[in-house]
Amino acid sequence: LANLIGIIGGTGPEGKGLAARFARAGHDVFLGSRDAERGAAAAAELSALTGNKVRGGANADAARLGQVVILTVPYEGMRTTVRDLTDDIRDKILVSTVVPLEFSRSGIRMRHVEDGSAAMEAQLVAPQARVVAAFQNLSASHLIDLDHAVDGDVIVCSDHFEATREVIELAGKIPGVRGINGGPLANAVLVESMTALLINLNRLHKAETQIRIAGL
Amino acid sequence: LANLIGIIGGTGPEGKGLAARFARAGHDVFLGSRDAERGAAAAAELSALTGNKVRGGANADAARLGQVVILTVPYEGMRTTVRDLTDDIRDKILVSTVVPLEFSRSGIRMRHVEDGSAAMEAQLVAPQARVVAAFQNLSASHLIDLDHAVDGDVIVCSDHFEATREVIELAGKIPGVRGINGGPLANAVLVESMTALLINLNRLHKAETQIRIAGL
Numbered sequence: 001l002a003n004l005i006g007i008i009g010g011t012g013p014e015g016k017g018l019a020a021r022f023a024r025a026g027h028d029v030f031l032g033s034r035d036a037e038r039g040a041a042a043a044a045e046l047s048a049l050t051g052n053k054v055r056g057g058a059n060a061d062a063a064r065l066g067q068v069v070i071l072t073v074p075y076e077g078m079r080t081t082v083r084d085l086t087d088d089i090r091d092k093i094l095v096s097t098v099v100p101l102e103f104s105r106s107g108i109r110m111r112h113v114e115d116g117s118a119a120m121e122a123q124l125v126a127p128q129a130r131v132v133a134a135f136q137n138l139s140a141s142h143l144i145d146l147d148h149a150v151d152g153d154v155i156v157c158s159d160h161f162e163a164t165r166e167v168i169e170l171a172g173k174i175p176g177v178r179g180i181n182g183g184p185l186a187n188a189v190l191v192e193s194m195t196a197l198l199i200n201l202n203r204l205h206k207a208e209t210q211i212r213i214a215g216l
Numbered sequence: 217l218a219n220l221i222g223i224i225g226g227t228g229p230e231g232k233g234l235a236a237r238f239a240r241a242g243h244d245v246f247l248g249s250r251d252a253e254r255g256a257a258a259a260a261e262l263s264a265l266t267g268n269k270v271r272g273g274a275n276a277d278a279a280r281l282g283q284v285v286i287l288t289v290p291y292e293g294m295r296t297t298v299r300d301l302t303d304d305i306r307d308k309i310l311v312s313t314v315v316p317l318e319f320s321r322s323g324i325r326m327r328h329v330e331d332g333s334a335a336m337e338a339q340l341v342a343p344q345a346r347v348v349a350a351f352q353n354l355s356a357s358h359l360i361d362l363d364h365a366v367d368g369d370v371i372v373c374s375d376h377f378e379a380t381r382e383v384i385e386l387a388g389k390i391p392g393v394r395g396i397n398g399g400p401l402a403n404a405v406l407v408e409s410m411t412a413l414l415i416n417l418n419r420l421h422k423a424e425t426q427i428r429i430a431g432l
């Protein structure tokens with residue numbers, strides 16, 4: 001399994017949460033940010049939290065150094081971010097955690113995405129990366145809480161078989177988490193939709209929900 | 217809680233499974249079919265299976281007699297079926313278990329539905345019914361297996377508060393099942409999407425998957 005994990009947009013709650021878990025599991029992690037200083041500051045925080053040295057800086061460095069690159073940016077900036085990094089992520093696994101959400105008065109909806117899903121769009125923008133959709137449905141606040149296992153499944157969708165296998169294994173490094181093969185990247189839209197449902201449930205029930213697949 | 221449950225399209229696996237569980241829980245159930253004789257035959261089967269008298273016949277009778285009416289028809293026939301029953305289901309709870317699926321070479325996808333979801337479409341076709349989306353993600357083969365509890369959550373979406381409450385209570389009559397308030401009917405599309413994901417997982421893993429929401 002690739003060791004160095006680069007996180008793009010890593011200073012948000014989801015990026016920090018995943019970085020913390022992977023650093024705790026013994027991976028080298030490089031936390032990228034649009035603002036290199038913020039990236040370095042968040043990395044210092046995570047080094048202290050995890051007891052493992054986390055490096056940080058610019059997104060471009062996370063993409064260049066990462067053997068696996070994880071995208072934790074809002075959907076709105078995804079296309080530009082990925083386009084700017086295409087050379088750095090060539091042939092690498094690019095994990096998309098991105099969900100195209102839309103906030104309306106009655107709740108959270110899925111944004112219509114021309115290419116079908118955020119992950120499909122990322123794959124089309126970076127055809128030479130091996131895009132894998134995963135980790136959309138883990139709660140950031142549970143991820144950062146290193147004293148407790150995470151109660152959630154990660155459904156992994158990709159058109160690259162070996163990449164799917166690696167990300168399933170990576171998911172399993174987070175205590176309590178099970179990585180599940182979710183089939184081709186075309187299925188990612190169904191997994192991204194679950195995020196919108198979970199956020200709606202969180203608001204309704206004042207909870208931090210995650211997903212378990214029963215029967216596997 | 218309403219006692220007599222009418223099931224529209226009740227001779228399919230999902231309809232029979234729900235009928236079996238509700239009959240076993242002590243409800244009066246009327247199983248409707250497009251073909252009254254098939255409805256009566258399936259009902260006789262379920263009477264023997266559940267040890268509780270299940271009646272059966274035409275869909276129109278299920279709609280007329282049911283205090284709660286459950287729709288378990290394929291999406292393709294839903295609009296016509298609901299339109300033909302609008303007078304019978306006036307002011308009643310109409311539970312939509314319907315999911316608009318599309319089968320492609322690479323897997324199961326969601327059909328594009330102009331009104332947003334099957335349940336929203338049913339509500340627009342029958343504005344005087346109180347439509348509740350629920351039960352889409354319970355495995356029919358687990359439902360009919362009365363010796364075992366069902367390992368799944370039912371997310372209940374409706375714009376009718378009292379109807380939501382009643383259907384949550386109804387879901388709880390199935391051993392192992394938890395009914396969860398999923399908010400307004402606009403959220404139903406997110407729950408219907410889960411069905412497509414589960415069917416894809418079933419095919420990939422040769423399993424019968426269901427959904428659990430962790431953290432509630």
